Amino acid sequence: MTDEHLYSLNSKKVEAATDEWLAKRGVTREAIAELVFFLQKDYYPDLSVEECLGSVNAVLSKREVQNAVLTGIQLDVLAEEGKLISPLQEMIYNDEGLYGCDEILAFSIINVYGSIGFTNFGYIDKVKPGILEKLNDRTDKEIHTFLDDIVGAVAASAASRIAHRKQAERESNMNAPID
Amino acid sequence: MTDEHLYSLNSKKVEAATDEWLAKRGVTREAIAELVFFLQKDYYPDLSVEECLGSVNAVLSKREVQNAVLTGIQLDVLAEEGKLISPLQEMIYNDEGLYGCDEILAFSIINVYGSIGFTNFGYIDKVKPGILEKLNDRTDKEIHTFLDDIVGAVAASAASRIAHRKQAERESNMNAPID
Amino acid sequence: MTDEHLYSLNSKKVEAATDEWLAKRGVTREAIAELVFFLQKDYYPDLSVEECLGSVNAVLSKREVQNAVLTGIQLDVLAEEGKLISPLQEMIYNDEGLYGCDEILAFSIINVYGSIGFTNFGYIDKVKPGILEKLNDRTDKEIHTFLDDIVGAVAASAASRIAHRKQAERESNMNAPID
């Protein structure tokens, strides 16, 4: 039980738990960076996976993102263990199409880097490249109803961040005059 | 454990569980209707609590709303029992100000009746009338980090629905000519 | 100039203007229904374009949707006529990738039928079938920066509505017992 009188938010613990749980659930930052590269390579021929990884790291350092990652993984894990109340248990366990709270948490991640990430999110959620295919494979008994949307959202946000930064680079190279 | 091969969504069970869990957590539909009345009585002098209740019922019949109610109450209950992973446990148990997933689920409820409900949500979340004050009282050891936002969102949505319907009534009385 | 003292919202005018402006901008309800069919035909083999059209009509009857359609088309038309303030003019005229207000209006449409529509929106926004390809063709001098996202959002919402109704049909056929 938690003693609320001694409670004080510890941001380092939130960040460390985010990392720990992503790893436990089989998601590396590199795998997310590969999704970003998949989304952006056609627009920026000089883009490297390393640059994508830097962007993933920046997204994962945001508090809102960490909160959504932890909350989503928590619900996945509890569904896997059969510990949720019915019929929430059945809906999350079976990734019910009419249950949309997983998408809702995902959008809270995308919003942090602005609306331009939504298209990319919808696209990789449909074609499911790389780690997203693995997360959607039900043969391994793991439940990733929330995590697949969250990983897609982190990738889409990181792609938006790259779009913003590439523009800044381009303007900086031109010394972007005001007129 | 759930057998996914036999899974088939049962909407009546989702609706019944929503009712059951709201009641278990001390929230009646009448208490939500009182919030709606509080929000709208100054705009519609002839408004009754019964009409507000009808609007609350309509909002609670929506699948998206039921999903958010069940998911939020589930997280509250688990936090109350100390069963969440750390530091998610501490953040939800203490209604951490920088944890915003409760607001996020609440917005998914408001969105169903359109953006005009956001102002009402923010307002009652701040002044906390009626049942919202009770849900925020920590002396009874119950955790309602998600539920207070969800109840506020249901009330705000029901208020939006009333605004839409009152307009329809007004136009119907005028036989609303196109020009 | 408008005389605010005589102002009274006329919902029939809002609905009629929505229809009129969609038509003026080259978008028929049938063309949107084709997008819905494209999105849902693999999931429901017995789906007809007529059923999709019924769903498009239901989405377009919502006030929030009509508001977004009119606002978006208005901004497109003004950009086409070169009448916006700079640099808003240039950003909308050129469908600037870092300008996201078009996506934002689109999401307000999707939200009305719940978060499950976001994936479909992102997908058709990327592959651009049917009318979406035409709206993105810059050779005809028309600007559809907002309208292409709005049309995609209406289609995605109509697809969500179909998913909800097909589930209701399925359960009704089974007499959906509570246990």
Next chain:
Amino acid sequence: MTDEHLYSLNSKKVEAATDEWLAKRGVTREAIAELVFFLQKDYYPDLSVEECLGSVNAVLSKREVQNAVLTGIQLDVLAEEGKLISPLQEMIYNDEGLYGCDEILAFSIINVYGSIGFTNFGYIDKVKPGILEKLNDRTDKEIHTFLDDIVGAVAASAASRIAHRKQAERESNMNAPID
């Protein structure tokens, strides 16, 4: 008319236009900082208006925010000049309660600093302190249907940013051990 072949986004122009148009419409950064101070002073007794101003500046430096400011002011100005299509003209001119695109643009601003800003937005939108009261005063013939929501959203975002930074300061003072 714009020549799209020569188009290249100039971020400095977007930022300069945001400043210029806020000023033209009677909104100073100081007036927004006063709203932030109003929202946060009870939580942080040592908070200064200067600190609030720094936070307002940070929010206004975000591209998504600048886009929403310019788009909203553009629609206000056109409504003031009577240049919008009917009935969009009448709805924006009269700040129609069932027209919610102003709130929608406002939320895209709040989202950038996370969901915790929504409550503050709803609250100041209802009590309308300081500059918000002035923007809602219809006697001066100016239309601020979008701008009042946008200013409230910038203030709410700046308040969220302060909440995040105050927490970082607190933890830094404690050397926040991981455990």
